Amino acid sequence: MNSPSVPSNFASRIVSKEAIVGILGLGYVGTPLALSVARAGLRVIGFDVLQDRVDQLNRNDSPIKHITQDDITHLRAAGFEATTDFSRTAACDALIICVPTPLNEFREPDLSFVIATMNSIAPHLRAGQLLSLESTTWPGTTTEILLPYIEQAGLKVGENFYLAYSPEREDPGNLEYSTQTIPKVAGGQTDACLEAAVALYGSFIDTIVPVSSTEASEMVKLLENIHRSINIGLVNEMKIVADSMGLDIFE
Numbered sequence: 001m002n003s004p005s006v007p008s009n010f011a012s013r014i015v016s017k018e019a020i021v022g023i024l025g026l027g028y029v030g031t032p033l034a035l036s037v038a039r040a041g042l043r044v045i046g047f048d049v050l051q052d053r054v055d056q057l058n059r060n061d062s063p064i065k066h067i068t069q070d071d072i073t074h075l076r077a078a079g080f081e082a083t084t085d086f087s088r089t090a091a092c093d094a095l096i097i098c099v100p101t102p103l104n105e106f107r108e109p110d111l112s113f114v115i116a117t118m119n120s121i122a123p124h125l126r127a128g129q130l131l132s133l134e135s136t137t138w139p140g141t142t143t144e145i146l147l148p149y150i151e152q153a154g155l156k157v158g159e160n161f162y163l164a165y166s167p168e169r170e171d172p173g174n175l176e177y178s179t180q181t182i183p184k185v186a187g188g189q190t191d192a193c194l195e196a197a198v199a200l201y202g203s204f205i206d207t208i209v210p211v212s213s214t215e216a217s218e219m220v221k222l223l224e225n226i227h228r229s230i231n232i233g234l235v236n237e238m239k240i241v242a243d244s245m246g247l248d249i250f251e
Contacts, residue, residue: 007192010130010162011199013093017041021200022092024117026053026082029134029168030098031064035071036179038078040204045092046082049116054082066173086120094130094200095121098168101135109137111145118149125153130162130196132186136221141165142214147189158190164197165214167221183207187217 013019019042023034026048034044048054056063058081062072089095099113114135125131131150133142142165147157155161166186171177184205188194194210202208211217235249242249 007162007195007199010093010128010196014042014199014203017043019043019093019200020045020091022047022089022095023098024048024089024095024121025098025100025113025135026050026057026063027098027100028064028172029170030096031057031062031067032170032179033096033098033134033168034080035067035075036204038075038080039180041078042203044075044078044080045088046080047084047086047089048082049084051084054084057082064172087124089121090124090126093128094132097131097133097135099135101137109141111137111141114141114145118146122149122153125150125155125161127155127160130164130193130200132164132166132197132200134166134168136167136225137218139215139218139222141218142189158192162193162196163189163214164193165217166197166201167217167224169224180204181206183209185209185211185217185220187211187214187220189214 021037021042022045023030024047026046034046037044046057053063057072060069060073060076062069097114097117099117101109101111101114104110131146133146142163146163150157150161150163157163164186166184169182169184171182184201186194186197186201186208188197198208198210211220239249
């Protein structure tokens with residue numbers, strides 16, 4: 001049975017700004033996410049395996065083109081620090097995985113970065129934490145890949161540990177939308193997990209769209225990417241036809 005008190009305790013730490021959020025992967029998704037979390041008044045620790053990336057952020061330099069140095073200066077002033085020491089994830093109330101999942105030679109998501117991250121944090125998982133995966137992947141990944149690590153640590157998802165999937169929805173360079181204003185989909189492994197995820201993401205994102213499960217949330221991301229790819233492909237093909245007929249595709 002899910003304990004209703006633990007998500008409430010988790011939510012209270014978010015509301016009181018006592019919670020520490022760990023961002024795992026400081027690339028084009030993790031860095032703006034860290035900035036949004038810090039702007040909401042929560043302390044952020046950033047984790048990355050690249051020492052150069054960690055050093056860059058700790059000296060107030062931006063590794064991302066559309067994130068300014070002033071943004072990083074604000075992030076650091078809010079208490080942010082980057083590290084390669086994954087043992088410090090034990091101090092975090094929430095852990096958000098934002099590592100890449102490029103396609104492999106079989107055109108399937110390469111989960112090696114996700115698995116490597118889980119191997120790094122597994123010894124340091126503890127009761128009361130929320131773990132959320134944001135990396136693009138296939139439906140079932142959260143249950144099949146992440147859940148066993150938590151169970152092997154002796155933790156019970158939905159009772160004393162929370163597991164969620166909330167796909168990244170970054171739109172780099174778009175001046176009309178930011179991490180804060182793009183609606184965020186979230187799915188939990190249990191109702192208590194969803195409650196914890198909504199409490200976290202709702203503290204720094206304007207609109208949260210809860211779905212019934214981690215698998216549903218993973219499918220949302222897959223559908224969104226396919227929809228975008230089909231539309232881009234369609235317009236590209238139509239431009240070729242229009243050009244051959246002397247027509248302006250933009251008209």
